[in-house]
Amino acid sequence: MGKTIEEIAAELGVSVTTVRLVLLGKARQYRISAKTEARIKSYTDEHGYQINHTARSLRLQRTDSLALIVPRLSNHFFAALAELLEIRCRAAGLQLFTSCCYDDPDMQLQLIQNFRQRNIDGLFVVPSNPQIPPTAAQLFEQRIVLLDRDFGFAEYPVVVTANETSSAALTRKIHAFSRTRDETARFLFIAGNPEMPSIAGRVRGFRQALSELQVPAEQIEICHAPRNGFSEGAAAMTEFLQRHAELPSVLITASIALFEGALHALRQERGGVPPEMILATFDDHTMLDFLPNPLCSVRQDSKFMINAAFSEMEKLLQGTRNPGRHVVAMDLVSRHMDL
Amino acid sequence: MGKTIEEIAAELGVSVTTVRLVLLGKARQYRISAKTEARIKSYTDEHGYQINHTARSLRLQRTDSLALIVPRLSNHFFAALAELLEIRCRAAGLQLFTSCCYDDPDMQLQLIQNFRQRNIDGLFVVPSNPQIPPTAAQLFEQRIVLLDRDFGFAEYPVVVTANETSSAALTRKIHAFSRTRDETARFLFIAGNPEMPSIAGRVRGFRQALSELQVPAEQIEICHAPRNGFSEGAAAMTEFLQRHAELPSVLITASIALFEGALHALRQERGGVPPEMILATFDDHTMLDFLPNPLCSVRQDSKFMINAAFSEMEKLLQGTRNPGRHVVAMDLVSRHMDL
DNA sequence: ATGAAAGCGCTAACAA
DNA sequence: TTGTTAGCGCTTTCAT
Numbered sequence: 255m256g257k258t259i260e261e262i263a264a265e266l267g268v269s270v271t272t273v274r275l276v277l278l279g280k281a282r283q284y285r286i287s288a289k290t291e292a293r294i295k296s297y298t299d300e301h302g303y304q305i306n307h308t309a310r311s312l313r314l315q316r317t318d319s320l321a322l323i324v325p326r327l328s329n330h331f332f333a334a335l336a337e338l339l340e341i342r343c344r345a346a347g348l349q350l351f352t353s354c355c356y357d358d359p360d361m362q363l364q365l366i367q368n369f370r371q372r373n374i375d376g377l378f379v380v381p382s383n384p385q386i387p388p389t390a391a392q393l394f395e396q397r398i399v400l401l402d403r404d405f406g407f408a409e410y411p412v413v414v415t416a417n418e419t420s421s422a423a424l425t426r427k428i429h430a431f432s433r434t435r436d437e438t439a440r441f442l443f444i445a446g447n448p449e450m451p452s453i454a455g456r457v458r459g460f461r462q463a464l465s466e467l468q469v470p471a472e473q474i475e476i477c478h479a480p481r482n483g484f485s486e487g488a489a490a491m492t493e494f495l496q497r498h499a500e501l502p503s504v505l506i507t508a509s510i511a512l513f514e515g516a517l518h519a520l521r522q523e524r525g526g527v528p529p530e531m532i533l534a535t536f537d538d539h540t541m542l543d544f545l546p547n548p549l550c551s552v553r554q555d556s557k558f559m560i561n562a563a564f565s566e567m568e569k570l571l572q573g574t575r576n577p578g579r580h581v582v583a584m585d586l587v588s589r590h591m592d593l
Numbered sequence: 594m595g596k597t598i599e600e601i602a603a604e605l606g607v608s609v610t611t612v613r614l615v616l617l618g619k620a621r622q623y624r625i626s627a628k629t630e631a632r633i634k635s636y637t638d639e640h641g642y643q644i645n646h647t648a649r650s651l652r653l654q655r656t657d658s659l660a661l662i663v664p665r666l667s668n669h670f671f672a673a674l675a676e677l678l679e680i681r682c683r684a685a686g687l688q689l690f691t692s693c694c695y696d697d698p699d700m701q702l703q704l705i706q707n708f709r710q711r712n713i714d715g716l717f718v719v720p721s722n723p724q725i726p727p728t729a730a731q732l733f734e735q736r737i738v739l740l741d742r743d744f745g746f747a748e749y750p751v752v753v754t755a756n757e758t759s760s761a762a763l764t765r766k767i768h769a770f771s772r773t774r775d776e777t778a779r780f781l782f783i784a785g786n787p788e789m790p791s792i793a794g795r796v797r798g799f800r801q802a803l804s805e806l807q808v809p810a811e812q813i814e815i816c817h818a819p820r821n822g823f824s825e826g827a828a829a830m831t832e833f834l835q836r837h838a839e840l841p842s843v844l845i846t847a848s849i850a851l852f853e854g855a856l857h858a859l860r861q862e863r864g865g866v867p868p869e870m871i872l873a874t875f876d877d878h879t880m881l882d883f884l885p886n887p888l889c890s891v892r893q894d895s896k897f898m899i900n901a902a903f904s905e906m907e908k909l910l911q912g913t914r915n916p917g918r919h920v921v922a923m924d925l926v927s928r929h930m931d932l
Numbered sequence: 933a934t935g936a937a938a939g940c941g942c943t944a945a946c947a948a
Numbered sequence: 949t950t951g952t953t954a955g956c957g958c959t960t961t962c963a964t
Contacts, residue, residue, distance in 0.1 A: 309957035371646040541880035648941035
């Protein structure tokens with residue numbers, strides 16, 4: 255532990271106020287004598303001084319730090335959000351603390367309480383269920399911004415992506431492509447937990463687009479996995495293959511982890527992924543380049559999301575109370591889909 | 594902000610000690626009367642109580658929290674480390690705070706000071722350069738554990754992977770495979786910044802194995818990129834292709850981001866990746882399954898690393914001072930390499 | 933131009 | 949069995 259202001263003051267025979275003023279660079283402003291200033295400066299240059307943020311926080315009732323709770327950092331989308339948000343916070347002189355809750359509501363609640371107890375000024379959170387936002391808002395006196403999942407709260411700022419419209423656009427695109435080869439393409443959509451609004455939106459967009467395109471119901475199958483992970487994607491695909499001898503012409507997954515899992519299962523069960531199979535997934539990744547298949551993916555605009563989220567937080571910290579709702583557009587990326 | 598212990602005590606007409614004892618569940622132990630205990634319990638059940646960790650920390654000179662500084666969270670290996678370490682810390686009742694420094698030593702230093710000022714109890718750090726460890730150790734009074742990069746400090750605990758031996762094993766394996774097809778395979782190794790001990794180790798292992806196998810120098814080319822990222826991998830490959838009309842028979846990269854970049858450039862410049870090209874990379878990923886090529890990758894054992902790192906930190910927090918050096922073995926994973 | 937002192941909410945030592 | 953008090957290091961207000 256470094257010296258405290260009091261210790262420095264005592265050792266130099268001046269008062270804490272004087273030391274503090276010099277340390278804050280306000281020596282001029284308060285007309286501290288040049289020699290006193292020089293003495294203090296040379297002392298701290300030699301011994302160093304590290305402010306005790308804990309004491310400062312206790313006094314100011316503020317920590318100049320924010321927290322972010324995401325489901326997983328091993329999910330690239332959330333890792334990217336965390337990186338960008340940390341950079342944005344740093345630029346504003348705030349420290350960001352990031353934690354994972356693995357979509358476990360109890361763990362998330364504990365984390366929220368923990369951050370609250372540590373006097374974190376504001377919270378960005380990807381809520382695990384609809385009970386989280388009100389609780390978090392109460393503990394954080396409204397200083398929360400909801401990310402990625404829109405459980406329909408108008409009273410809190412929220413930043414989400416345009417899942418439904420993007421899903422519909424994706425569906426129309428692969429449908430059009432599939433028609434060039436096969437009039438009666440069969441569609442398999444592997445989705446995650448439908449209680450998550452983002453997943454529900456993706457399924458809705460898919461359903462709606464196909465219905466508008468008048469694709470008959472018997473050519474459509476939707477599997478709901480309990481979560482958005484690799485093993486769930488593999489399980490869903492394995493289960494599908496047990497029920498159907500024939501492969502779908504088009505495979506769509508609601509996340510890239512499901513995609514990886516589904517293809518893994520396909521390789522296991524059928525020895526490979528037929529190169530003519532049309533693939534589509536939410537979340538983009540460079541390694542999708544490795545596949546020879548026609549493939550369409552949906553890329554989220556993390557930068558835009560983070561800018562929106564941070565502006566909302568800034569408003570909250572300044573005391574403004576008109577929560578914004580931001581629905582960020584997504585990009586379609588296609589590979590091997592030239593007609 | 595919730596009620597403080599003092600407020601509760603005042604409102605119930607008891608002393609802070611009494612309230613505290615009940616809150617800590619030590620009512621029995623200190624023989625607080627049952628009715629006093631009940632009164633306090635019912636009060637906090639109704640109004641809730643959130644301890645002020647800032648005040649507690651100031652008093653105890655301890656925050657019950659640790660920090661982890663990694664280069665990037667969008668690097669899957671570091672994201673996985675962060676997740677595992679956070680889980681491990683949580684199990685021990687500690688909160689982990691994770692930050693990225695983008696391998697910028699100044700930013701890393703600032704982060705370290707920031708954590709120090711916030712009274713974080715101990716630091717896990719992937720050092721950006723050899724100046725970082727001594728500084729960090731001084732600020733944190735030796736409570737640091739170095740991860741992933743071994744700059745040769747015996748005085749601090751360090752957990753790294755066996756880069757050199759794994760690289761040699763990888764090289765031998767792909768060399769053996771290449772001999773089954775071609776007696777004079779040409780090897781291209783794209784590495785990152787050689788000042789990073791992990792990269793240097795990988796290059797050393799590669800060089801040494803090939804020299805033992807008596808592969809002539811003119812069949813070996815090593816490109817050093819300034820960093821381990823996608824664009825650096827692409828640039829290195831583009832540059833190689835400008836100098837050589839012929840593709841290498843074997844491509845090895847020191848990280849998966851370099852791998853992605855290199856293949857991307859190959860696709861751009863030559864329209865694709867020849868399926869007979871032998872590929873190898875450090876870091877494993879499920880999406881490597883998507884490639885048809887013979888491929889060998891090196892998987893790091895994150896769990897093992899984290900366990901070792903956390904045990905070292907526990908020793909430090911208990912005051913023990915015999916820093917351990919852990920060199921964790923890596924696994925080889927191969928695809929399409931059956932002879 | 934510089935100093936003294938209160939108080940943020942908690943813990944721990946000591947008192948009663 | 950319960951109460952009182954000092955002090956962690958900082959900021960801020962009010963005195964000189």
